[in-house]
Amino acid sequence: MSQTLAHIAGRPIGPGHPPYVVAEMSGNHNGDLRRALDLISAAADAGADAVKIQTYTADTITLDHDGPGFRIEGGLWDGRRLHELYAEAHTPWDWHAPMFAHARSRGVTLFSSPFDFTAVDLLESLDAPAYKIASFELVDLPLVRRCAATGRPLVMSTGMASEAEIAEAVAAARGAGARDLVVLHCTSAYPAPMSSMNLVTLPDMAERFGVMTGLSDHTLGTAASVAAVALGAVFIEKHFTLSRAEGGVDSAFSLEPDELAELVQSCRGAWEALGGVAYGPGDAEAGNAGMRRSLYVSAPVRKGEAFTADNVRSVRPGHGLPPKHLEAVIGRRATRDIPFGEPLGWDMVEGDPPG
Template sequence: MQSRRIKIRNREIGEGCPCYIIAEMSANHAGDFHRAVEIIHAAKEAGADCIKIQTYTPDTMTINCDKKYFHINGGTWKGENLYGLYQKANTPWEWHGRLKEEAEKAGIDFFSTPFDKSAVDFLEELGVEFYKIASFEIVDIPLIKYIASKRKPIIMSTGMATLGEIEEAVEIIKAQGNSDFCLLKCSSAYPAVPEQMNLKTITHLKDTFNVPVGLSDHSMGSVSAIMAVAWEQALLKNIFV
């Protein structure tokens, strides 16, 4: 039977274990390497266990096209051209090694979300010890298969995915002989609205797939994250609220 715990480096994560907190750097460095380093240390000081980045280039994500289909029509990035947005938001690959070293010096785990096979190969060369699969990539079965074949722990977000799509991704990971993975409940809205996040889905995912399940949180503030942890603790102690 699949374990409800996984091991990342020297930490067990899952049922009965302390909460493992990942700080997402994403594009918050705003193209400034020194700011990226500051974010790593701020995450450590705030109590995070891990810092995560994303590994892609504009050319691995989209094409340089200005037609209307390549423009964002609403939300946080309304009016942006996709290629230009990814160009501004990506973390340069030449930074990755130095950021990993900085995280190690700070005493915080470091990993990344790859968006294509070339990014996986690059992260393998860096010696990254575990992987994130983004919600948008949960239907990219060839990419999931390739990541799983590295036999390293995987944290996979499930935003927008149907139960069937999650099941297919889970089965692909298992088929590569990799049972060291967990799922994240995720609402793919930026920012997400706490009232619409349906945190009880965490329990459903855990019961359905019998793996550790956490929260990928895009909401403002800390209420959603606190409630997710509180709900989990209530279940473990048979306290129903």
């Protein structure tokens, strides 16, 4: 089964359309609703298609426990308890309605990653236009089915997932009714090293699972996202913040507003540059066709005089015979007097033109 197009809030996503660029807010609102609304405005101003948030509380995503596995070891959040980190990073549920309203007022789509059934219920009550399954939740097939069963577009990240786990999630989503499905390649490292990205997975994933593919990009900068578009990604997701200097749980690997605008323009430029298979001069080259090389008379030639390397040369511009005919011209004689600087034509050369 293959899929050629998806839609989120009426925007078509897929081949033939610019990449859908999503600004991931995550916890970069820093616990301030005003900042969350400003982030939505900044994403709209940067030209992003959508802003994504995350819908959970510390108690719906983990346990308030300090036992083995409940404290992070290594990386950006080394030493922090899961419950403490998620309590800081979560987006309060009573913010959701004003955030959706503000996004509508700014003409940008807002959707979310739910992390349990109660989050889906909240988002359904707000008429959320799509759902995103985070990489860590891809193995939660009941959650995948619950989101798919809403009939809304579904985006799934695949960080850490094996081929079998991706196949299970895709089958679960489709079995529960998902039709508008996009699967994102992802490296779940924060930030992700460039060497870990393996972007050539994108076309393989598209063929292997019969899905449209995109990239959830945790690298620094925009290069990986642009490269992904060149490899067929139709969807790009990137964390963003108002200012890395102001901190925030994800700020270290997030783009600032001017960088987000650059991402949008670069990804769309990369998509536009892909074009289609084309040979020969295109419209943009038409004015330069006359500057190719051709055969010109480089010294005056009298009627009956032989053409030689001393009086015929391949030079710019391109109004004479193509240079490939130079050997056929040398040794033949002129049909008339030809002044210096004249473009050479077959009417000036004795004998028949080749082939």
